[in-house]
Amino acid sequence: MSILRRLPFRSLIPRHPFATLAALPQDIPVWTPSPISSIETAADSLFHVTIDVSNSPDLAASHTFPGQYLQLWLPDVDRPSFLAIASPPSLAASTGAFEFLVKSVAGSTAELLCGLKKGDVVELTQAMGNGFNIDRIDPPEDYPTVLIFATGSGISPIRSLIESGFGADKRSDVRLYYGARNLRKMAYQDRFKDWESSGVKIMPVLSQPDDSWTAESGYVQAAFTRAKQIHSPKGTGAVICGQRQMTEEVRSILVADGVLSEKILKNF
Structure with missing residues (x-):
């Protein structure tokens, strides 16, 4: 027992x-x-x-x-x-x-x-907190770009967001930058196909990939800096969850590029 x-x-x-x-x-x-x-x-x-x-x-x-x-x-x-x-x-x-x-x-x-x-x-205990306030980046036609960032187990509440639905299929550019050390440490790979079907483009980023890896490597914030492609900062929302340095650096990059700070969502 x-x-x-x-x-x-x-x-x-x-x-x-x-x-x-x-x-x-x-x-x-x-x-x-x-x-x-x-x-x-x-x-x-x-x-x-x-x-x-x-x-x-x-x-x-x-x-x-x-x-x-x-x-x-x-x-x-x-x-x-x-x-x-x-x-x-x-x-x-x-x-x-x-x-x-x-x-x-x-x-x-x-x-x-x-x-x-x-x-x-x-x-x-009962569930706590206000979660991700998606109302701040609605309606989808006003915020066609949503950039999502997660590292490690920080993908956990991001999964809840994606599978709850936030109109990703009604937006033109929804990207998830998901960082892990390697593929063995990346959870929810079996859900990626369904997430992409819902309108979320998955951008895996590995900080210590093996030699066969050909996609993004390094850290999430660096991978995003290389890609960026924010066509309309005022029409962009973001959701961030994960390692503290990543969240702080990504937030600084977004604000510097013109994304409004109140459109950058965290769950804590």
Whole structure:
């Protein structure tokens, strides 16, 4: 029997004799025990984690926008972890599942999570944050160019965005610059065909490719600088998620090229 099944859970709400959900301050999370449905390898050191929330309709319904995240707590760990939700909100609504892309780092809570088995129980808060505010780059005819940037596990909320739909097929230029060290560390390659069918051109960028690689190499920001091709900065939106240096440098490049800062979306 897993240690997760033997350890006691915290109360679903803070322990107070007169506490009610309506009376709780907004910043106090409500914890819901939820079982693991599956954990599968997504790429080298990356795992696709599915958690069943079908018995918690309020939890499932809390995921309303792509780019939202939640807190996850393992009973034998002192602090919770923040995880971006990789699946689109429609998945929780239709199947009662949350999906995550988790990078396993030695000695981390993520490593413990990725080592769990089907049926092991974790605790989740409801979805948090406003996600990617796509209203800022709508309607599609006014923002025909959308540039998307992701590195590593930062592709997780980007997947949620793409599979939620944001009118990519109604825009003339939607590009995803997706950086990883090599193809073995690049998740969701099996979804690229569907993403391209939805109107998103995939631009994989490898920082340490092997000799057979003929596409973009180096870092995402350098690959974008080489390509650019922003025909109308005022009609351009951007979405960024990933490594901090990348996000800061890409944002600076876009603003310098005339893209309005309020049209550059992040989920945090």
